[in-house]
Amino acid sequence: MTRDEWTRVQARLHKLGFNPGPIDGLRGRLTVAAVRRFQASRGLVADGIVGPNTMRALFEGQTAPAPASVDAMPWFEEARRLVGTTETPGAASTQTILDWADGLELHYPGDDIPWCGLFVGHCIGATLPDEGLPAAVLRARAWERFGQPCEPQMGAVMVFWRTSLASGNGHVGFYAGEDPGAFLILGGNQSDAVNTVRVGRDRFLGARWPLTSLPPGGETRLVEVGGGLSTNEA
Structure with missing residues (x-):
């Protein structure tokens, strides 16, 4: 969903008496909590995800159509x-x-400490508040035990070894x-930034897929980006 679509959802929640916090187009914890309260009031699964059923219930009886997108991932x-976020x-x-890190109640002294796991933890923790996170969020390979296994697909958490398989x-x-040679990975601490890079399939x-989201079964996407493989992730 776009920021404009989230703004419409927040405005509708507010009008119906479910305070989503600031109407800013951002899917924050207050908005998720408001969605869950609305869902419970309508006998829907109170998961905080604005899927098709929730969207229809929110905009029932409105002359303007509901936003076309749904809150799938x-x-x-x-x-x-x-x-574009950079360390x-x-x-400093x-x-x-x-x-x-503060949002996850983690002790994190500074961004010279590898933060790819922190980035993934924030994205999931801020949007799926009931989802269990690894005990060691900062350790990338702790994410091998996150959620449930799935096939590589859009939005899946992808775990790789770095330096060597035995290094940990x-x-x-x-x-x-x-x-054919790599996965395209949207991640943090990739050359000290949040961006998309090619990571070799051999790694x-x-x-993994969150347990509290819609079930896996999404798309894979073949791309032709060219260029080298990522080597700077710490």
């Missing part, structure tokens, strides 16, 4: 929204990255496509 939309060189840290080092991000360890 909110964590992936949050990841897309954050593209701060030197001793980017406040946005520190805020992710890893990288984690979200599936955004693939080509792939597994794909």
